[in-house]
Amino acid sequence: MQITTNKIDSANAKINAAITRNTIDANIEKIANQLSKEAKIAGFRKGKVPVSAVKKQYGDRLVQDAEAQALRDLLDEGLKAMEIAASALIGEPQITKFDKNDNGIDVEVTLAIRPAIELGDYAAMVPEVAKPAISDEAVMQRIEELAGAQAPFVDVEEDRALISGDAAVIDFEGFVDGEAFEGGKAEGFSLRLGSGQFIPGFEDQVIGMKKGEEKTIDVTFPENYGGSKLAGKPAQFKVKVNAIQAKEAVSIDDELAKKMLPGFEDANLEMLKEKVKEQLESEEMSKIYNDELKPKLMETFVNAFTIDLPEFIVEQEMDMALNKKAREMAEAELEELRNDAEKVKALRETFRDDACRAVKATFIVDALARAENVAVSEQELMQTIYFEAMQMGQDPSAIYKHYQESGYLPAIQMAMIEDRVLSKLLNDKIKEA
Structure with missing residues (x-):
């Protein structure tokens, strides 16, 4: 041979x-x-x-x-x-x-072949990260929101009009073309104003009504409303307010802290403020990382390193981009491409630069992850997919099987590794506000 x-x-x-x-x-x-x-x-x-x-x-x-x-x-x-x-x-x-x-x-x-990448002093490319300053006012506002979410609704005895945030206990009956329609009537219904629970415009017209008041409300069902007979139709609702309820006032004190921090025996208001401040900092940092710092850092790395790329992997990336584009095209456009191989070739070539950058980014992340000892196990990958599926009300095992059969798991795993390694590099550069 x-x-x-x-x-x-x-x-x-x-x-x-x-x-x-x-x-x-x-x-x-x-x-x-x-x-x-x-x-x-x-x-x-x-x-x-x-x-x-x-x-x-x-x-x-x-x-x-x-x-x-x-x-x-x-x-x-x-x-x-x-x-x-x-x-x-x-x-x-x-x-x-x-x-x-x-x-x-x-x-x-x-x-x-896995390309050789000389990372050099890559940590020097990572910018300093300023920890966000969270004001005392923002902390108290979040505590008030949390306390309000737990507070029960109680009847309002004073003679006042309904405002957004109140719960209106109402009777109502709906009519289309003067005829009552099925499912359009209820008694003693508790409607949280501002919740967007009802047809657009309904809650806005209930605001301002008083206890005992009756009113006819004019609305129009959305075009995409579930009941096809009602979609896009104008309707009238006869509404009567039976009671007005508002959130019970909650004291912001040590007792509230004990309720909101059940795992801490010595919980007090100062501890609650610290925990809420940490949560707000984490939320703010997450937003800054995902919207700004991580994309910019990845762009810095891609521009900084020169590496050889496996040709057939770039070609595969181009094929995936072309197939994705084809799924978004109208039938007439697809037919035109089917009859012109040169056009297909030219369209496919437009994805080359993006494909090269995507493949390059993948190898850079892989090299950084090995340098930083960052990994995502198959168990973690499965747990993440299961958790997200359950949050969306989907069957976790079916979703995981779909990703597995479609060949998506390596890409999901690499995305998790990228997120983790970039977070680690940025966390090392955090400075206090």
Whole structure:
């Protein structure tokens, strides 16, 4: 077997070989001899099967196995010649040529290799992060909101009009074209004003009404309203206010702190303020990280490092982008592309720059994660997918299976690693406000 190798750059290599007929025949003999000791063929005792019977029984399969062994051998020999570790390969080697002839097989194997990245002093590229200053007013406002959310509604005895945030206990009946419609009537219904629970415009017209007051409210059902008979239709609701309820006033004190911090025996208002301040800082930092710092830092790294990219991975990224674009196109546009291969080629090429940047970013994140000892296990990946699925009210196992079968898991895992490693780098540069 004659082998030539070509290490194009740190991320791409090719192995060309002429697998001779003698190599294939020798492999067939070797495999057939091994099978003769293990195979069960009618009329022969196990271990006593003649090689000729094995060849007759397994003819085509022997040839395929012999060719596969030759490919494995040439790959091992090629990697050794180029001093490339098998662990450095990305994905499966691509057989880009496999031409059989009378003398044997002409083969070309294309390899993608994890590119070498000299990170240097990457930490110096990470900007200092100013911890957000949270005011005492913001802390108290959040505590009041939390206290208000837990406070019960109580009847308002004073003679006043309904305001946003109140609960109006109402009777109502709806009419379309003068006719009452099914599901449009209720008595003693508690409506939180400002909640957006009812048809747009309904709650706004209840605001300002007083206890005992009756009123006809004019609204229009949204065009996308669930009941097709009512969608887009103007309607009138006869409404009567039976009672006005408001949130009971809650004292902001140590007792409230004890209720809101049940895990702390010595909870007091000062501790509650500290915990709420930490929560507000975390929320603010999360927003700054996700909206601003992480995208900018990733852009800095992509622009700073020059690396070789595995060609076939870039090509795969371009194919995915093209398929995504096709799913968004109108049928007429798709038909035009189907009839013009050059247009398809030109459209696909428009995704090359973005594909290169995406692939480059992936390898940079991988290198940074290894440098920072950051990893996401399969267990963590599964837990994250399950948790998000449950939050959306979906079947976690079905969602995970869908991602698995669609090949999305590696991308999700890499996104989690990117988020984690960038957070770690930024956290190391936090300075107090």
